[in-house]
Structures are given as C-alpha cells and as structure tokens.
Amino acid sequence: DIQMTQSPTSLSASVGDRVSITCQASQDISNNLNWYQQKPGKAPRLLIYDASNLETGVPPRFSGSGTGTDFTLTISSLQPEDFATYYCQKYDSVSLTFGGGTKVEIK
Amino acid sequence: EVRLVESGGGLVQPGGSLRLSCAASGFTFSSFWMHWVRQAPGKGPVWVSRINEDGSGTNYADSVRGRFTISRDNAKNTLYLQMNSLRADDTALYYCARGGREVPTRWGQGTLVTVSS
Numbered sequence: 305d306i307q308m309t310q311s312p313t314s315l316s317a318s319v320g321d322r323v324s325i326t327c328q329a330s331q332d333i334s335n336n337l338n339w340y341q342q343k344p345g346k347a348p349r350l351l352i353y354d355a356s357n358l359e360t361g362v363p364p365r366f367s368g369s370g371t372g373t374d375f376t377l378t379i380s381s382l383q384p385e386d387f388a389t390y391y392c393q394k395y396d397s398v399s400l401t402f403g404g405g406t407k408v409e410i411k
Numbered sequence: 412e413v414r415l416v417e418s419g420g421g422l423v424q425p426g427g428s429l430r431l432s433c434a435a436s437g438f439t440f441s442s443f444w445m446h447w448v449r450q451a452p453g454k455g456p457v458w459v460s461r462i463n464e465d466g467s468g469t470n471y472a473d474s475v476r477g478r479f480t481i482s483r484d485n486a487k488n489t490l491y492l493q494m495n496s497l498r499a500d501d502t503a504l505y506y507c508a509r510g511g512r513e514v515p516t517r518w519g520q521g522t523l524v525t526v527s528s
Contacts, residue, residue: 338514340456347506347518348448348456359516391455395513398470400446400458 306331308394310403316411323379325406327392332372338393339368339377340402341386348391352377382408413437415507415519422525427497431522433490433507441465441485444510447492448518449503457503460492461510475501497526 307330317323327337335355340348350359352368355375365380379386387410392403419431433445447459460471460481469481480493490507502525508515 336513342456347508347520348515349518350514350516353514353516389455393456393458393514399472400461400513400515402456402458405455 306333306394306396306401308392308401308403310390310392310406312406313404314407314409316409317382318411319382319384321382323382323386323408325377325390325392325408327370327375327377327403329373329375329394333394333396335371336395337368337370337375338395339366340391340393341388342391342405343388351390379408413509413517415509415517417505417507417519417522420505420522420524422527423497424528425498425526427526428493428495429497429524431492431494431505431507431524433492433519435488435490435507435509438509440483440488444512445481445483445490446508446510446515447481447490448506448508448515449501449524450506450521451500451503454503456506458515459505461512462490463512494524497524499526502526 309328337355339352342348356368389405389407414436416434446461450456462469462481466483478496482491504521506521508518
C-alpha cells in the first residue's frame, strides 16, 4: 500500500505569514492528490484537486504544487480564518487515502 | 443548494448492525459518484467506500470489505451504508460526500456511530 506522510504535524504561524505544508507519497502517484481544510466541528472542505487545481470558491492565496512523490500546499498570506487542520488525500483506481494532517495554529 | 443529510447513527453493541442513510438534495443525485468517509474522535478522515452513478460499481477500504455494503436509490436521492459485524474501531463520525470518483467534493455534517457494550 502507498503511504502518505504529511509534515509538519503542526505549526504555529502569524497572520500574514507564508505557510507551506508537505505531503510525501511512498511511491509515485503522479498528480493524484487532493488537499482539504477542516475546522473544528465541521466537515472537511476541498481546497485543491489533482495536485494544483483550485476548487471553485477557494481563495487564490491557496495553491498546490508537486507531482510524483512530493507535494506542497502553500498559503501565501495566512488569514485568521485559515487556522485549521489540513489533510492531503491520494487516490488510485480502487481507494482513497488521507494523510495524517497538519494543524495550523496561531502564534 | 447542495445538501447532504446523514442519519441512522447511534449506539450499537459489538457484532451488531446499523444502516446509515444520506438524503441528497439540490443537485442531480444520479449524476455523481458518492462516498462514505469516517472520522474517529480526534483523528483524521478515513475513506470507507464509494459507489458510481448508477450503483453498478463499488469500492471498499480493506478494513470494512465484507462487513459493509454501500448502495443507492436514485429514485429516492438517497445513499446507504449497511454496516454489519461492527467493532469498537468502527466508532466514528460517518460522512457522506458527493464526488468525482477520486475526490469527495461536498460533504454532509455526519452521523455518529458508537460501537460499545
């Protein structure tokens, strides 16, 4: 099975900071990767699909990059509403797998 | 407005069964893949199962294959998850989600399943 490793597991940042979260696959997954944001008590929200495509309605400060085994979610200028937990999710022909998550906290 | 409302969760003993439902509205239900994803308290999401638009194709996570069955009724705009032989580690909030095949795009608010004696 392909394993997904997110890092860091948590980070502290200030409003306005540029923040990057990485997701590493144990094998080449091409661009088969999505990113989600989850706030406490809420369902996950899709941000990025197919590694780099911004979901409709998501602010452009969010971006995704990478292919193969290494992927990055970047928030260009952190806003108060962005403090949340972020998950990557890979897919293949038979299943979907979420990463362990990165909690973004206020410094 | 896309709306997904899960129901059917509750407290069940180990070895028991539950049937979850997800009522969909605000979109053409029969045109979308549907997913079940669960999340244990304090943990990340875990994909459970998916079903294609007409119900002819399904996939399951290894942890539930043979115990859970996903199905849909397009006439009733409803997704189901039949869960048998429940175990303590099935305890979670269960979300239904509209997708593509590879990406759950819109999620409900979930229904809580607790497996305990």
